[in-house]
Every structure is written in C-alpha cells, then in structure tokens.
Amino acid sequence: METQPNWVTTIDKIVDMGLSHGLVQRTTEDEAFNGRTICLNGRQVLNFALCSYLGLEQDSRLKQGTIDAVTRYGTQFAISRAYMSATPYTELETQLEKLFGGHVLATPTTTLGHIAALPVLIQKGDVIIIDQMAHNSMQTAAKLVQADGVPVETLLHGNLELLEERINVLSKQYRHVWYLTDGIYSMFGDRAPVHELGQLLNRYEQLHLYFDDAHGMSWIGKHGRGYVLDCLPIQERMVVATSLCKAYAAGGGALIFPNARMHRHVKNCGGPMIFSGPIQPPMLGAALASARIHLSPEINCLQLELQDRIAFCNRLLKAFEIPVACSSQSPIFYIKLGLPHVAGDMVKYLLDEGFYTNHAVYPAVSRRKSGIRFTLTRHLSFDDIHGLIEAIARNLPRVMDTKSRKGAEKCVPL
Template sequence: MEILSEKKEALYNLLKKSKDRELSNLYLDSENFNGRYISVGGKKLLHFANCSYLGLENDPRLIDAATVAAQKYGIILSNSRSYLSSPLYKELQEELNKMLPGYPLPTITTTLGHCSALPLLVDSDDLIILDAHVHNSIQMSARLCEQKGTTIKYLRIHNDMEQLDQLVNHSDNDKYKRIWFLADGIYSMQGEYINITALKELLDKKENLYTYIDDAHGFSWTGKNGAGFVLGSSGELHKKMIVALSMSKSFGCGGGILVFPNKSLRDRVRLLGQTEIFSNPISNPVLGAAIASAKIHQLPELEIYQKELSDIIIYFKEECRRKNIPLDTKANTPIQFIKIGNNEEVYEVISKLINCGIYCSGAVYPAMPKNHCGLRISLTRHLKTEDIDYLTDSLKQIIETSILVKETI
C-alpha cells in the first residue's frame, strides 16, 4: 500500500540515501557506552555527535538514583497524572524550584511540553511569528495552533530583531490580540545564540508581544545552576516570556521542563495541557536520575564542569582558526557548524570522517535549507584535546583534498 505523496516520497528517498550508506539511523554495538567513543558495526569512532554536553549521562549518581527509583517504585506508574503521580515528581519539582528562576513544570519531553503549552496559550485571534531556524518541534506545535485559526508568519531573516520589530509594527497586525514570537535560545543546527538583549527590549516596548523560547541546547552547560543561556543571561525570567528546556541533553537524563513567569500560567498548563492529561508520565528511573542531576546542578562542582566544557569549545575553535577550517558558528557553544553545500556533499564528508574513525552528524535538508547544509559538530566533556587535534587534522586534510576546499577560497 503506497500512501505517501510524491513530495513526501522524494523526501523519504533523499534521507534514505544517508541510511543506506550507513551514515545515519545507526545502532550502537553492545559495548559499554563511555561518551568519548562509540562502536558501530565493529568500528570504533570518536563521538562528535553527542548532545550530552556535560557528560552526566554516565555519572554514577544519576545511574544509582535511577536504579533505586526503579527498585522502589517500579519502571512506570502507568496512569495519567490527572489521577496519580509518582512521589518522585514532587521531589523533582522541589529541586527545580531551587535551581531555576520563574515557575518550572517538568514535562514528558520538551516536544510534548510545546504541544501542551502553545495550543493552550495561543488563541485563534493571536499571531505567531516563527524564526526561520526555529526547531521543528516548535513549528509542529505551532501548526496545532494554526488548525484552530491562529495566523502564522515567518521571520525570514533569522535572528534579526529589527525585522521582528517591523513585523510586529505592521499595520495588518492591529487585528491580533497578541503576537507570539517563537524561537530557540541556542539554535540546534548552527549553535548560535538568540539576540536575547534586543528581544527583551522589544518585549518591554511592545505591549502585545510575547515570546516562547526553546532553550533545549542552552540548558545545564551554561548559566547559574545550569539555568541555560536564556534564563542564565540575567538570572530572571521576563514577565512576557516562557522558556522550554530539555533534560535529555546536557542535563543527562530525560524529559522536558517549561518555565513560566507566574504560578497561574504554570498551574493552567499543568491541569489543562493536552499532553499533561492524555500522555504517560516520565518513568520512575528517569525521574530519579533527574532529581540527582538537579542536585548536582546546585553544587559548586557544576561550575568546574562548565569550565571544562568551555575550555574544550575554545580549544576547538582555536584549532579551527589555526588550521583554516571554515567555521560558520561564531558563538562559543557546544554546537559548531561547518557549511558544506547539499545533502550529498555532506554525506561524502561524513563518510570520509567515519573512515578516519570519527562520527559527526550532518545538518541536512529538510532541517537546513537546500545547499546550505553542513557538518554539525557536538563538543562534550567526554572529549580530550587530543581528540580535537585528531578531528581538526582530519578536517584539514579533507578541506585540502575534497569538496570543502571551495568554502575556503
């Protein structure tokens, strides 16, 4: 039975090329995972595609807490939170209250948090403005709002607050009750920061402007107590801002967090959000690990971990400059992007790196615009300076002998 449209079938075939070449959709071998290396098909690879930036997924405290939680409460309390919640939810909530400004709410995943919050907060007479590079999970959730009549427009010039100002001021916008700007705190493909200072100035100036920011890739590795780039930039939450976080990346466990500027909003999403009502809860082992991670984030050692990661990032960028590797990412974040071209050209570079014993992920269409695709390099505390040396030496050789040479001319 063939049910995909011609356009969807073409997209499937495009992405299937990567899978068929054994560059994506891979399974790890059964060896123990240490974060620095992975083993795929019997081949040992340096792991530059890991989003657990602080390396906490292997921390014994998280593993022990997950084990104890499973032994004490079972793997899952299998009912909607509308009826019952594991006692671990209450403990996690208390720890998040200590480490984050605003009013946090743990969610099953960041994506399902979006699906709860946005359709509830955004009405049919509101306008949504999506940043051109905002994460797919935000775009998907915005479509849920569109289905009930919400208008969607796009900030075509990515991260341009002047254009956002013009869009908000457009004469046609008088008919909308509220305008919601949806963006990322750190953009997941190219690793750049949102212009948070200019955005907050716009929020202060425009009475009907609100913002919802996905800071999944900024959480934990930066900011006081790991609050992230957006919440950590000032230590407080703007009264017209909602921030989504992910516990599945640098935090080292699983699940999501929504942070609201007041208790009233949090309580309404908690009781009325569709995925809060109709989805299973976070599993007990993951809740146990999340509590352990939240406690670590309140210890002085977190700053040491953040500094170690920062040193890795700076060392990588210095080596790229020294070896004339054309980085597109200007910010010192754990996500670094090298623009290459189209999907096929990116696949060729990834294949060559695998042959060198290195695995990096591709930022390819449809996640990126056609012909603006590239290599997405993730940096973690698991890595050592000699790993960076080997990666950058390999990239330098590829630049000098293949497709990437055109980017340096």
C-alpha cells in the same frame, strides 16, 4: 491510487539514500558506553555527535539515582498526571524551581511540552512569528495552534530588524504577538539575541516570547539554568521550554512560567498533561540526582571544563581556516559545505579516520547549506578535538575537488 505529499516523497528519498550509504539511522554495536567512543562497523570511533555536553549520563550518582528509584517505585507508574503523579515529582519540580527561578512544570519530553503549552497559551486573536531555524518540535506545535485559526508567520533567521517591523504591524491587528525561537539553535550552534529580544519585550506590551532552550541547558548559566535564563531571567510575557534529556542527562522536559496562572492552565488543560504518560520513575531518580549536582558549586567546574574545550575548538577552526557557519560559543559546531553529496563525502572520510559526526542535509537545513555538524562533550579530550579538526582540514580540499564532487553525485544522497 493513494499518493504521498511531495515533502514526504522528498524526505523519504533522502533518508533512503542516506541509509544505503551508511550515513543515517545507524545503530551502535557496543555492549556498554563510555561516553567518548562508540562501536560502528566493528571498530571504536570518537563520538562527536553526543548532546550530553557535560557527560553526566556516565556519572555514578545519576546511575545510582536511577537504580534507587526503580528499586523503590518500579520501572513505570502508568497513570496520567491528571489523576496522580509518582512521589518523586513533587521533589523534582521543587528542585527545578530553585534551579530556574520560575514556576516549573515537568513534561514527558520537550516536544510534548510544546504541544501542551502552545495551544493553551496562544488563542484566537493572537498571532505567531516563528524563527526560520526554530526546532521542528516547536514548529509542529505551532501548526496545531494554526489549525485552530491562529496565523503563523515564518521569520528569516535572526532578523531583528524585520521582527520589530512585523511586531509594529501585527500589534495593530492582534491581541498578542508571540515570537517563538530557540535559545541555542540545534544545527548551527548559534545563539538567539536574547538581550535584544528582552528589550523588544519591554518596548511592546503585546509581545510575548516563547523559547526552546533544550541545547542551552546545564552547560551555561547559574545552576545550569541555560543560555536564555542566564541572559534574561523569567518575567511576565515570557515562557521557556527546555530539556532534561541532553546536558542534564536524565529524561523529560520542563516548562518555566512567570506566574502560577500560566502554570495552572497548561497543567490542567494541555493535551499531553492529560492524555500522555509521565516521566517514569527511573528517569525521575536520575533527574533528582542531576538537580543536586546543578544546585551545588560543582556545576561551575563542569561548565568551565566544557567552555575550555569550546574555546580550544574555536581557536583550531580559525587556525585551519575551516568554513564554519558561525563562530560558535556553544558545544555545537557546523561546517558549511554546500551541496549534500559534499557533506556526505566528508562524513564518510571522517568516519574512515575514526571520527563520527552528523551528516546535515535537507530538511534539517536548506538544500544548499548542507554540511557536517559535530558536538563537544566533557568526555572528549583536547587531543581528540585537535585530531578531528586536523582531519576536517586535511579532507576539505578532497571533498571540494570538482572531479571528486562530480563522481560523488552518482552515489551519495542528494
């Protein structure tokens, strides 16, 4: 009899229990989106889970860019980029190079960008160190490289002292030491120590840095180039991957290289660049419209509006003494609740009060660091944010009550 690996069985059970209690894999009931609310269970609730941080997915210019592109080029251009690219690609990558300040390769998604880049850039004789909390998409791509004989070490999250120790040891054994990490971590919303990593890059010639800055894109940095490139402009021995799907509000991803050689090798040899489909014309049109906003002074105003909301939320969290994972300077916030059933209760209570947040449990976080994750966008008002934080504070004693927790263990996912 065929048996599933233990991790498949474990995750499948967690998701199945989450499904039975309405905590995961929901489908909205809206006939149209406004960015601020979604319809669940027949009523409108405030959406504190959206990753379109600047709210550009509702911008009329991006919508019109999509309409114009689909009118001119159709719904798709079904040819591998190894043979031919749709007309808007040339303009898009040129605009993105102005935005990022490096050699840019647009990819169908950020995940496929990782899968294209890492097996080409990292070869036998190299070694990978990856942050424990690096996004799953990067960890998946690292496993492909590992299958080709490249060792992979997992580093305790954000431990710079241990990182430098391992660089010292591994640089004596391997040609290149690649450190893979996020810019903004997708669960806790904390930031990678990019300045310090830049200093390590200068000290160790064998060190190479590879960042996934999908959640840092657009809402910070000159032209919205993201958190990583705002701290550390692209330079030799450094690659940045990012997303055009989140705050950028279009589709696809982008790889930013320090030189034409790396760019050429990944474009010519990266599996998804040869065998996967391209970004399709409608999203190319949206991406070009978004690029024009990013390259204009308007992006600064949009960023400031979001920054005001982030600062306001931090003040409220401190005032209500809510146990956050970290003092987030990003639009992502994480409330630590410990056991999974406690987090499940909180998500349900908040939804009852009209606030949709994310239920965060294993494998997204470790088993005893379960909690609720919520995000801020420009769609949400200061009153909306105040209402959510008040609701969290009001329900926190309730979910942490011993009797409540014991009763919940019988019916809420573990």
